[in-house]
Amino acid sequence: MTAPPTPALDSPRAIANKSRKSALLAAIRMALRVEGPAVRRNVQSLNRNRYVATAAIPNYEALKNRAHAIKERALAQLDELIATLEASVTRNGGHFYFASTAAEATRYAAEVCKRRGVRLVVKAKSMTTEEIGLNRLLEKDGIEVAETDLAEFILQVADEQPSHIVGPALHYSRERITELFKRAFHTDLPLDTGEELTKFAREKLREKFLDADAGISGANFVAADSGTLVLVESEGNIRMTTLLPPLHIAITGVEKIVPSREDLGPFIELLAASGTGQPMTSYTSVISPPLRNARVITDGAPSEREFHLVIVDNGRSKMRRDLVLQEALYCIRCGACSNCCANFQAVGGHAFGGETYSGGIGGSWEAGTRDIARARFSDLCTGCSRCVAQCPVRIDIPWLNTVLRQRISRHDSSAASRAMKQVLAGVPAADAGASLQKLFFGRYDIAGKWGSRLGWLANGMSRLSVTRRLLESFVGLDRRRNLPPFASSTFIHAARKRTPRSGPAKAGAARHKAVFFADIFTNYGSPSRGLAALGVLEAIGVDIVVSEALPDGRAALSQGMIATAARQARRTASRLAPFLADGRDIVVVEPSVLAMFRLDYRHLLTGEDGRKLFESLRARSFDAAEYVWKCIQEDGLDAAAIFPAARSSRGTRLFYHSHCQQKTIGSAAPTEALLRAAGFDVITSEAECCGMAGSFGYKKEYYDLSLAVGRDLFGQVQLAEAQGERRVIVASGISCQEQLQAGMQREVVHPMELLCELLIEVVQPVGAVQA
């Protein structure tokens, strides 16, 4: 295969449009090489601050529900709200304009400026004006546009697109800004500190503010009942833009409208905390322009204030009619989904983003305001789900990206190839656009079944360089990765052959009844952790049976093969239903599979029956360690007596990395609690995701990115060990385990394996007296 052509590597503009895959790959290379370190530092700092700030908000979860409900209501009655808003703005003495397209919006703004004889516009940061390409049009009309947000100022000087929704220039280190300014402004001024750079830009812009004939801003929220705008910032440039020039034009998307002024409260509290991780940013303006009572300061004749509100549609109505993409319209542009994303932390929005919008939510916006091919970068969403709990309006971002992936596959494929895949491979029509690579990873159950049957032969083959080359060429499996070896004896086979450990209670009298779900990853790839889990569960007195091995749909879903995933989900749920009816809980060792039961199945099990089944699956499925911890607590058992950590031949000091989806569904904390209760000294990783993320890190086009993400985690292990002796590396997810093993060349154990080794004898429950 020939390498894709490499566009100018240092020019983010050249690779902003990622309709072609080669642009996406070039952007990843550029970002890893040039922008990665600054992005990582800045984004991870925003991420840490957000966790602190949101934890301090009273009733945070309830506030998110309220915000979600307000957006839902607003979008349902949008047409009426637009009419109400127009009446409010007119009543306030302003002008209202609804622009259906980007061209209409820019033309309107340019005409207002021309009519008022505007020569200089000061502009506040606005993603919507980036989206509609306002500056270019105004400049073509001979109007000077001064971007006044310091980040946008940097981008204007450098001619680059934003790399982050909130911090558009956070891919620039201080050193690179110094270099840029010295080159662009031919200056010998000392510009070697943040203060000096800020002073330099401030002085340039202060002149512009005082001379400007017009200010153009966006708006974070707009209340229809009063024509009130909310504008959130820290530098003071938005206040200048809306107060100093006599003419103010606000341009914003139709999705920013909320019904009433009273609805603004929850958003004001959520936006700053979720965005920059502050209780409030320096300035939050709440204004219903024109500001009639504030005189215009002028050296010439007194001038009347004039205000225009331009509400932009530009594809949003179409998004609203799209049953999936409509959820993206809830977005309040806080950037939390970018900040908590491990891939975004490594490359930023010049790789994980398009011409305007970036990060997890960015794909939906580029697809909605431009076209589906522009959303190709959303392939960098691994579905790790970390953003699901971080989004202040509860958008299920991974689901949006899964649907985009399916649509892009379809867009990329020919009708003939789809027909062939349907006929020859039995792929459902909706998924038939999937590439060979996606089919390979999406149907891991097939690879696993044959790999296990062929046992040593398959494993031996997969280690041969010729096989690796073939796999790389045909299915895009990076030749530097080792496929996890297929188990020559599957978990199901081994479980059948083992003698159950006799627990403290006889079957039938057990207080806890459960079925162990034999997921395909454990069954074909890692039977030992499943067997260990059975031993541990039996030892604490759980009456446990093993299910048949079934593909749950995770592999297919991660490739955007939604129809396949739904089919597998329905089958798995129907096979588990009798166990639930029999009073058995469901125990799972692979966190990504448990996340299907707790999160993703709500999209896949539809209809009244499906919804009910999902609800009981969600309530009654548990991670193995979580279940052990729950039983031990309910039965008043002593974890340290059952699993005496001091006996471990591996040592008592652990480094525990919880799986990304495990964190989201809340089963990481109980695992850590269990390990600590057993007597282990546990340091936990702060990495949002290991970087392998299921199949992502195996794909040849993403190998380098996956490793860059992984290095964060490897560094944390090294840091933890720098203060003392070596630690046992423990991980719950199978792909986290592979990533850590490959990156650190160390053994990595599952919590169940660790605990099973410590079991000594049958434990009699203490205080397990039935009421």
Place this chain on the structure above:
Amino acid sequence: MDLIEQFENAARDAAATVERLPRSPEKIAVAVGRAAPGAQRIAVAEPHGLPAELFDACRRLPGVFAGRSKIEWSAAEVGITEAFAGVARTGSVCVSVDQGDTGYASLLARTHIAVLASEDIVERPSDLFRPDRLSGKGLLGNYVFVTGPSATADMGPLVRGVHGPHHLHILVLV
């Protein structure tokens, strides 16, 4: 912890300075002198909620200007305004932006001094959006939540003092 104390702590966390004062025009003027010693150009914006005489002594400070030109405003060192509300959880003060010069005085001067009556402190920002609070003052006006001095992290490290004031000093009248 009472609301005033919570407010003071949160305001300090946001890099503002805070002091409590009795409702005395002279004490306010002295506090202004302490907060910005030797200031030559001071803008005093008329209060609309607080009694106007509270700012009397401030108006007599040397360097007070009442100009209307760009050049005067661009050289302002201190801006004194009232704050019609404070927010305990975030340490914000709410300042009107379309009553006379309050918008300019709170934005263009290097030091902004906000005068807040302690009974106008509410617990959290969303309280200002409830019609029953402060007789709906928050709901009705054009204003800005000011939380600390202007700041940026766009040039690398955190820098305080960008386009807006470099210092925010809050006088809480008890």
